[in-house]
Structure formats: structure tokens, C-alpha cells
Amino acid sequence: MRDLFVEIYESIRRNKLRTVLTGFAVAWGIFMLIVLLGAGNGLINSFGQASGSFASNTIAVYPGRTSEPYDGLQSGRRITLQDQDMALTLGPSFAAYVDDITPTVGTSVTVVRGRKSASGYLEGNYPSRLDVEKIKLRYGRFINENDLKENRKVVVIPERLGENLLPEGRDVKTLMGERLKLNGIMYRVVGITASDLMSSDNLMFAPFTTVKKVYNKGNDIDDFTFSFHGLDTEEANEEFEKTYRAAINLRHRASPTDNGALWLENRFTQNLQMSKARRVLNIALWIIGLFTLLGGIVGVSNIMLITVKERTHEFGIRKAIGASPASITKLIIAESVAITAIFGYIGMIAGLAACEVLDKTLGNRTMDVMGEQIAVLIDPTVGVNVALEATLLLIIAGTIAGLTPALKAARVRPIEALRAE
Amino acid sequence: MIIELKDVNKTYFGAQPLHVLKGINLSIEEGEFVSIMGASGSGKSTLLNILGILDNYDTGEYWLAGKLIKDLTEKQAADYRNRMIGFVFQSFNLIGFKTAVENVELPLFYQGVPRRKRHTMAMEFLDRLGLKDWAGHYPNEMSGGQKQRVAIARALITNPRIILADEPTGALDSKTSEEVMALLAELNREEKVTIIVVTHESGVANCTNKIVHIKDGVIGEIEENQLHNASVLGAGSIMK
Numbered sequence: 001m002r003d004l005f006v007e008i009y010e011s012i013r014r015n016k017l018r019t020v021l022t023g024f025a026v027a028w029g030i031f032m033l034i035v036l037l038g039a040g041n042g043l044i045n046s047f048g049q050a051s052g053s054f055a056s057n058t059i060a061v062y063p064g065r066t067s068e069p070y071d072g073l074q075s076g077r078r079i080t081l082q083d084q085d086m087a088l089t090l091g092p093s094f095a096a097y098v099d100d101i102t103p104t105v106g107t108s109v110t111v112v113r114g115r116k117s118a119s120g121y122l123e124g125n126y127p128s129r130l131d132v133e134k135i136k137l138r139y140g141r142f143i144n145e146n147d148l149k150e151n152r153k154v155v156v157i158p159e160r161l162g163e164n165l166l167p168e169g170r171d172v173k174t175l176m177g178e179r180l181k182l183n184g185i186m187y188r189v190v191g192i193t194a195s196d197l198m199s200s201d202n203l204m205f206a207p208f209t210t211v212k213k214v215y216n217k218g219n220d221i222d223d224f225t226f227s228f229h230g231l232d233t234e235e236a237n238e239e240f241e242k243t244y245r246a247a248i249n250l251r252h253r254a255s256p257t258d259n260g261a262l263w264l265e266n267r268f269t270q271n272l273q274m275s276k277a278r279r280v281l282n283i284a285l286w287i288i289g290l291f292t293l294l295g296g297i298v299g300v301s302n303i304m305l306i307t308v309k310e311r312t313h314e315f316g317i318r319k320a321i322g323a324s325p326a327s328i329t330k331l332i333i334a335e336s337v338a339i340t341a342i343f344g345y346i347g348m349i350a351g352l353a354a355c356e357v358l359d360k361t362l363g364n365r366t367m368d369v370m371g372e373q374i375a376v377l378i379d380p381t382v383g384v385n386v387a388l389e390a391t392l393l394l395i396i397a398g399t400i401a402g403l404t405p406a407l408k409a410a411r412v413r414p415i416e417a418l419r420a421e
Numbered sequence: 422m423i424i425e426l427k428d429v430n431k432t433y434f435g436a437q438p439l440h441v442l443k444g445i446n447l448s449i450e451e452g453e454f455v456s457i458m459g460a461s462g463s464g465k466s467t468l469l470n471i472l473g474i475l476d477n478y479d480t481g482e483y484w485l486a487g488k489l490i491k492d493l494t495e496k497q498a499a500d501y502r503n504r505m506i507g508f509v510f511q512s513f514n515l516i517g518f519k520t521a522v523e524n525v526e527l528p529l530f531y532q533g534v535p536r537r538k539r540h541t542m543a544m545e546f547l548d549r550l551g552l553k554d555w556a557g558h559y560p561n562e563m564s565g566g567q568k569q570r571v572a573i574a575r576a577l578i579t580n581p582r583i584i585l586a587d588e589p590t591g592a593l594d595s596k597t598s599e600e601v602m603a604l605l606a607e608l609n610r611e612e613k614v615t616i617i618v619v620t621h622e623s624g625v626a627n628c629t630n631k632i633v634h635i636k637d638g639v640i641g642e643i644e645e646n647q648l649h650n651a652s653v654l655g656a657g658s659i660m661k
């Protein structure tokens with residue numbers, strides 16, 4: 001073993017510049033691979049955070065307009081959802097899948113506090129909405145059962161909207177328990193939601209029953225969301241959506257296949273697609289990284305070929321005094337692996353350092369994209385396992401790079417090698 | 422009989438085929454000191470390379486120490502070269518980036534001898550050849566004679582039964598040539614090593630005990646030369 005290292009050291013020492021130049025290509029390849037994977041992870045993590053704020057097995061149902069004439073009615077007719085649609089959803093036809101349902105009904109309002117005002121949308125909701133939408137409360141509480149039962153005039157407002165109603169510098173917390181005037185009707189603030197990337201800055205919540213009664217909504221509702229179980233594949237979900245859509249559409253005298261009449265937002269399939277997209281992104285990054293690395297490997301392979309050619313005479317001497325072909329092969333491959341491993345390691349360390357820098361500078365920093373705060377990269381780093389995989393990859397890469405030159409060196413007949421100069 | 426060639430033929434298939442060895446028959450006993458002479462291009466090196474299993478022959482038989490040398494794998498051939506045969510070349514063929522002692526050690530490395538042991542042995546051999554002080558020098562820091570003595574030390578270190586030397590004095594002046602030939606003669610006398618020297622210098626051939634002439638691809642005259650009087654210049658001198 002020691003002899004092998006001495007040989008490799010000698011050989012590298014004799015070709016310093018050449019070795020460093022090729023080594024750089026390998027280092028660059030691994031560097032790019034690590035940085036790409038790190039950045040990719042950051043991107044994936046920020047997707048994850050965005051989509052992670054919804055319960056994963058719900059379907060939101062929104063009304064639309066019919067897109068085809070049916071049952072003697074024109075297309076383009078506006079659909080309004082009603083209590084009966086909820087009853088149908090909870091009814092026997094879908095009982096096998098549907099668990100829970102929360103409707104919303106809402107109206108645009110102007111919020112007034114003293115001389116300040118803001119416009120917003122007041123949504124009547126059920127307590128379960130908190131979990132379904134993964135709403136984050138900063139202060140106070142969400143709508144509760146008693147609010148609903150007693151049709152209380154209570155409201156949960158977003159942090160940002162609260163700030164707009166207060167004089168500069170006053171803590172939104174002081175709004176808790178205060179009364180605000182919403183379209184002339186007084187509501188008491190019972191909770192304040194955190195404003196983050198996915199929340200709306202002007203969406204307020206009140207009890208469903210209150211909104212329905214105060215604003216005279218009758219049977220009409222805006223939309224509803226139900227949770228379900230037992231639909232594990234994309235196909236099963238599609239099948240379910242088809243039957244479900246047909247049932248609701250028919251109740252509104254719309255074609256059962258009219259996709260415009262009803263909007264179904266299935267978070268479960270969205271998540272499925274998201275994780276698929278994540279996998280694809282990950283694979284794409286590996287492929288790009290590997291191709292970059294491949295450049296380095298080709299470089300090393302080339303340099304080893306030149307080395308072998310230059311050392312042909314020496315190998316001839318070695319063979320004449322008893323070197324087996326295997327020992328020559330070993331020599332070349334070991335040198336190739338050594339070069340790849342050393343420089344790959346340098347590249348890897350640099351790559352990990354670059355990921356750290358990314359994390360410190362861009363990590364968790366948000367960017368304003370069309371009025372929404374989007375985190376650019378969240379934790380753009382690679383794990384220990386990736387570093388280990390990369391190490392293994394380097395050894396394999398070095399072996400592959402050395403293989404052709406090594407076999408070439410081992411194959412050349414001693415007499416020909418001795419003649420070479 | 423350590424070496425026996427029966428009707429060995431060798432053709433080089435170059436631009437046009439060249440039949441170099443046309444049925445060589447030759448026997449060499451253990452402990453002989455033989456020279457092979459012949460005109461340039463007569464096939465001396467070709468023959469020696471076949472004897473050293475560095476090259477293949479086409480037809481015939483080559484028996485080395487009772488074993489037919491035919492269709493050996495590279496590994497087997499390497500093993501034979503390592504244990505049975507020591508080579509001395511005209512151009513020394515030392516490895517330039519290794520010191521004298523490292524060059525001498527190398528055959529032992531391929532036998533798997535531990536580092537310390539092979540170093541000690543190599544130093545011993547260099548000492549025997551009067552090169553102890555040059556052990557740490559690289560080949561390009563040594564004279565031709567010194568280099569050839571290092572090469573001989575390397576050939577001897579595995580204690581081979583045969584030494585094959587292709588024009589070992591070709592790159593040396595007459596005085597150094599005499600020293601090298603004296604060294605080979607001594608090895609032959611004291612250690613009973615079989616030595617075959619290819620040369621076209623009659624003075625060199627005269628140092629050996631038997632002179633084999635090769636001509637037109639076959640063995641011609643074989644001179645007994647126990648008295649070392651084959652050269653017109655007489656024994657003990659090599660004219661350059």
C-alpha cells in the first residue's frame with residue numbers, strides 16, 4: 001500500500017501543473033454538483049413551505065360559469081352554491097369518502113376605526129377552517145362553536161390589516177378586544193392572524209352563521225371545503241372528482257362533464273404532483289451535476305492516457321523485470337482515483353462552503369413576487385448522505401477515468417513498450 | 422539443458438513480411454557463458470527477446486528449464502521473467518525518476534518482498550558492484566559504466582538462473598566494457614549463472630566461453646572459446 005502511494009506521489013510530483021489543471025476540472029464538477037443540489041434543495045424546501053400550509057386531503061369547491069348549453073339553458077350562466085350542495089356532498093352517495101365539510105360565505109366590507117379605514121373581505125367560517133387552511137394565529141383565538149351558536153359579532157383580522165388601522169408604531173396586539181365597524185356594524189376583535197407568505201392581508205373571519213344572517217345570504221354560500229379519505233392515487237381522485245362534479249352540476253342543471261361550472265381544487269393531488277415535481281427537479285439537478293462532473297472525468301481520463309503514453313517505455317522496463325499486467329493496471333487506476341478523490345474532495349469542501357454562504361445570504365430571505373412574500377431558498381444545503389454519495393461517486397469516477405488508460409498500459413507487449421521512446 | 426530451441430521461426434509482419442529467424446536450433450547448458458554474434462539485422466536481438474519471453478515466436482519449440490514456453494499468459498510470462506531471468510540492455514533501461522537503489526529494488530517489489538528487506542538486499546548488491554556511494558543517485562547523475570553496473574545489480578538481485586544481455590557494452594568505452602565483461606565472467610564463474618551476451622564486437626565475444634554465430638536467420642558456426650583466443654587482438658582487450 002505504502003509503495004503504491006509513493007509511486008502515485010512520484011508520478012503526480014513529476015506532472016504537477018498537468019495534474020492541477022485536470023484536478024481543477026474534477027473539483028469544479030463536484031463543486032457544481034454540490035451547489036446545484038444545495039440550491040435545488042433550497043428551492044424544493046421553499047415549495048414545500050408554500051404548499052405545506054394546507055391540509056393535505058381536502059377538496060375546495062368553488063362555483064363557476066357553465067361553459068356549454070345544457071337542459072335548454074344557455075352557456076355562460078353563473079352558478080351559485082347552496083346549502084343543498086353541502087347536503088348532497090355529505091349525503092349517502094359520497095359518504096364512503098367525505099369526512100367533514102366547512103362552508104364559507106363572505107362579503108366585501110370597509111373596516112373603520114376612528115378616522116382610519118381599510119377595505120377587506122369578511123368571510124363567514126366554521127372553527128374547523130383553522131386547521132384546514134392551517135391558519136396561523138398571532139394573538140387571541142379563532143371562531144368557536146359558541147360564536148356560531150349565538151351568532152356573535154366577532155372577527156379575526158390579519159396582522160397587516162390591523163397595522164393599517166392603527167397609528168404608526170402601535171402594537172397590533174392592542175386591537176384585541178376592540179370594536180371595529182364593518183359596513184356600519186360593530187364587531188369585536190377576538191383574534192389576529194399572522195401575515196405570512198401564503199396568507200391574504202385583507203381576509204377577515206367571522207362566524208358563518210353571523211355573516212349569513214347579517215348580510216341576508218339565505219341558502220347561498222360562497223364555497224366550501226371538505227376533507228376526505230380513501231382516495232390514495234391520482235386515478236382514484238380523478239374518478240371521484242368526475243362523479244362528484246356530475247352530481248353537483250346536475251343539481252344546477254349544468255352538463256355533468258362541464259368543467260367550467262364547478263372548480264375543484266384537490267390539495268391531495270396537488271401535493272402528489274408537487275412531490276413528483278420535486279423528484280423530477282432533484283433528478284434534473286443530479287443529471288446536470290453529473291454531466292459537469294463527466295467533463296472532469298474525461299479530463300482525468302485524457303491526462304492518464306497521456307501519462308500512459310509517456311510512461312510506455314517505463315512500463316516496458318517494469319514488465320521486463322517481472323511486473324504483471326494487473327500491477328500496472330493497479331498503478332494507473334490508483335493514480336486516477338487519487339487525483340479524482342483529492343481534487344473532488346477539494347471541490348466538495350468548496351461546494352459545501354458555498355452552500356453555507358448561500359444559506360447565510362439568501363436562505364430564509366424573502367423576495368417580493370407580485371405582492372406575495374416568497375422565500376427564495378430555504379436551507380439550501382446538502383446532507384451528509386449526499387457528501388458520502390459524492391465521495392463514492394468520485395471513487396467510481398476515478399476508476400472509470402483510469403480504466404481505459406490502465407487497460408491500455410497493461411495490454412501493450414513488453415517488447416513494444418521497451419522499443420517505445 | 423537450461424535452454425533448448427527446436428526449429429524456432431519468427432516472422433515480422435510489417436509493411437512486408439520479414440522472415441527473421443528461419444529455424445533456429447540451439448542448446449545451452451546450465452552455467453554456460455555464451456555470446457551470440459552476427460551482422461546487424463541478422464536477428465540477434467529478436468532471438469534474445471524470445472529467450473527472455475519478451476516476444477513470441479511463430480513455430481517451433483522453446484524449452485526453458487524443462488518447461489515449454491508457449492502460449493503463456495502475460496502473468497505467467499511476467500513471473501518467469503521475474504524469477505528466472507535477468508536482463509541487461511544496451512541502453513541500460515533504468516527508470517529515470519528512481520534512484521539507483523530503488524531501481525535495483527524493483528524486481529523484488531514485484532516478488533512481494535517487504536520494503537526494508539529489499540532495501541537491505543539492494544544495498545548489498547550495489548556494494549558488491551562498488552556502487553554503494555551511488556545508491557541515492559538518479560541515473561542521469563551517473564556514468565554509462567555505473568549505470569550498466571546498476572542494471573546488472575538489478576538483473577542479479579532476484580538470483581536468476583539466466584542473464585540475458587543485449588549489447589551490454591554497446592554504449593560504453595573500451596575500458597568500461599572490459600570491466601563489465603569481467604564482472605559477467607566472474608558471476609558466471611563464481612555463481613554459475615548462465616549468461617548469454619549478444620554482441621557484434623569480437624572483443625566482447627572473446628570474453629565468453631562459447632561463440633554462437635547467427636547468419637541469414639539460422640545458427641551457423643559455434644566456436645568453443647575456453648582459451649579466449651578467438652579475437653585477432655588476443656585475450657584481455659576490447660578494441661572500440
Ligand SMILES: Nc1ncnc2c1ncn2[C@@H]1O[C@H](COP(=O)(O)OP(=O)(O)OP(=O)(O)O)[C@@H](O)[C@H]1O
Binds near residue numbers: 434439459466468
Ligand atoms: N518490430 C519489428 N517489426 C518489423 N521488423 C522488425 C522488428 N524488429 C526487428 N525487425 C527487423 O528484423 C530484423 C532483425 O532485427 P534484430 O533487431 O533482431 O537484429 P539484430 O541482429 O539485433 O541487429 P543489430 O545488431 O543491429 O541490433 C531487422 O531487419 C529488423 O529490421
Ligand SMILES: [Mg+2]
Binds near residue numbers: 465467
Ligand atoms: Mg540488436
